Amino acid sequence: MAGDIIVGLDIGTTKICAVVGDVRPDGIEIIGMGSHPSEGLRKGVVINIENTVDSIKEAIEEAETMAGCEISSVYIGIAGGHVKGFNSQGVIALKEKEVTQKEIDRVIEAASAVAIPMDREVIHTLVQEYIVDDQGGIIDPLGMSGVRLEARVHIVTGSVTSAQNLIKCANRAGLDVCDIVLQPLASSEAVLSREERTLGTALIDFGGGTTDLAIFSGGTIKHTSVLPLGGDNLTYDIAVGLRASKTDAEKIKIRYGCSLSSLIGPDETIEVPGVAGRKSRTLSRQILGEILEPRVEEIFSLIYGEMVHSGYEGDIRSGVVVTGGSSELPGIVEVAEQVFDTPVRIGYPQGIKGLVEVVNRPMYATAVGLVIYGAKTRKKQKKFRIRDNNIFNRVMARMKKWFKDII
Known part of the structure; x- marks a missing residue:
């Protein structure tokens, strides 16, 4: 017996990912997933609508093929320094x-x-x-x-234009938008347990363009913030430090990257392609660790400073959960534990069935979380499109019935 189809669309800086969930009485079954490189965003904000629309279409088509259904509406995640x-x-x-x-x-x-x-x-x-x-x-x-x-x-709160551009991109790709959801809030639905929310946990969504923080305690959210630094900064550092192209730097990061130098053996080497026809070079992998470790430490230190500034640092009793694509870098847990001085684990999507092996990676936490969020709130939501009059008044009314426009 088929249930309600819910689709989470994670429009990220490095990738656009669509996850299709079938909501049944006995839980959520993941039945499809599509992913495509993102070419129209910077630090979570749309900078090229046409490129973003094309990437969304590619991801949606792949998800439709795998799921065997037509996708007409989605839940979208939002992040960026404007949040x-x-x-x-x-x-x-x-x-x-x-x-x-x-x-x-x-x-x-x-x-x-x-x-x-x-x-x-x-x-x-x-x-x-x-x-x-x-x-x-x-x-x-x-x-x-x-x-x-x-x-x-x-x-x-977020920038009106940033939210509007996300909706516009989805609409141009032929999709209705059911809701716009803060990305760390969506990720928390997928990776945090009820005990962690109650006891007190800091969720860090280490993405490509931004690193998002959400602090939970007593079963509710206490603090959120977005740091405009992420995995793209690691890639840029590699490109500069190794004199490589950004494309090659990204490949090197994924294949050889390690955020803790002490985990790298003294004899390990990496191959760095030459730029503009120059010969490739063989370098010690230790150099790569020395490039990545300071930047990862800096990002986590800035997040720790935000925790202290929020006043909720003392409420984080169960530790820190790191998720997002950049959290897959080896050594992340060790560096995070040094900075936060508390237990740290990597957050994998949980509480789902079906194609678990396909989406069981931190990089898909937001998209899976959007499906779970949509399943919980679907009876309260109605689709809206950017061409509607007074769109943001309608968004507010439909997302939160009690909120009135005070501007």
């Missing part, structure tokens, strides 16, 4: 001395009533907890008695 997250809270008096759904909507609206610049838009309003008459830690206050209701929320 900002902050916490807010709101409080209301309970007129009927009991919490109703209307009161819940009102208190979330109150918590969301913050000044936002004209060039930014709300992507998510994520409830952290409710407080009824000073009793905190409440996940669902519906039906509780009290005289005052308070909500604490985490609000994620």
Whole structure:
């Protein structure tokens, strides 16, 4: 018996990946996947619409062929240095001395009533907890008695034009967009356990153009941020350090890369192709480690600084989970443990069935997470297209019914 088809589309800096999931009563079965190099983005932001559209079409066609179905709508991940997250809270008096759904909507609206610049838009309003008459830690206050209701929320905003360009690219590829989801939030759906969310975990999505951070504690999200550095910076460093083309540098990184020099044997060598007809060279692999290790340490150190600045560093009791394509680089766990001084593991997609062996890599965590996110929220979503009038007012209304346009 077939279920609902949900498609996650990860529009990344280095690759565009589509994962097709069949949502059944007994879980999510992955039935198709398509991936194509991304040629129209830089640091998570669209810089060439036509190239991005072509890459999306290629990935979707491959996924359709594998899944044996036609894809018409997708859930899209969003990242980039323009994405900002902050916490807010709101409080209301309970007129009927009991919490109703209307009161819940009102208190979330109150918590969301913050000044936002004209060039930014709300992507998510994520409830952290409710407080009824000073009793905190409440996940669902519906039906509780009290005289005052308070909500604490985490609000994620992004650039209007960046979000609009993502929707436009999908639409030009013949796709409707069901929702736009923050990439580390999507990845967390695929790689974090309930215990990790409750005890306290920092999720680091180490991608090609950006490195995203999401801190979870008490079962809810506490902090999000996006660092505009990623695997592309590693590739650039290799190209400069070894005097190689960017294409060759990427191949060298994938084949020989190691982010911890001490893991490299003294006699190991690498082959570096020559540029513009020059002869290829044989170099010690140790040189490659000495190029990559400082950059990886820098990225993790900046993320650690963001953790400290957020004030939630002490809540990370179960450790750090690193996922994303760049997390597959050997030595990542060891370097991360040195920087964060806490247990670190690589995050692989979990909680799925079907073509698990096809998508069981950190680089597919966001796309798989988008499918899981879509399965959880599909009854609340309606498709929208960029040609709709007042698109972002419609996006907000459909993504979060309680949010009203305050601009």
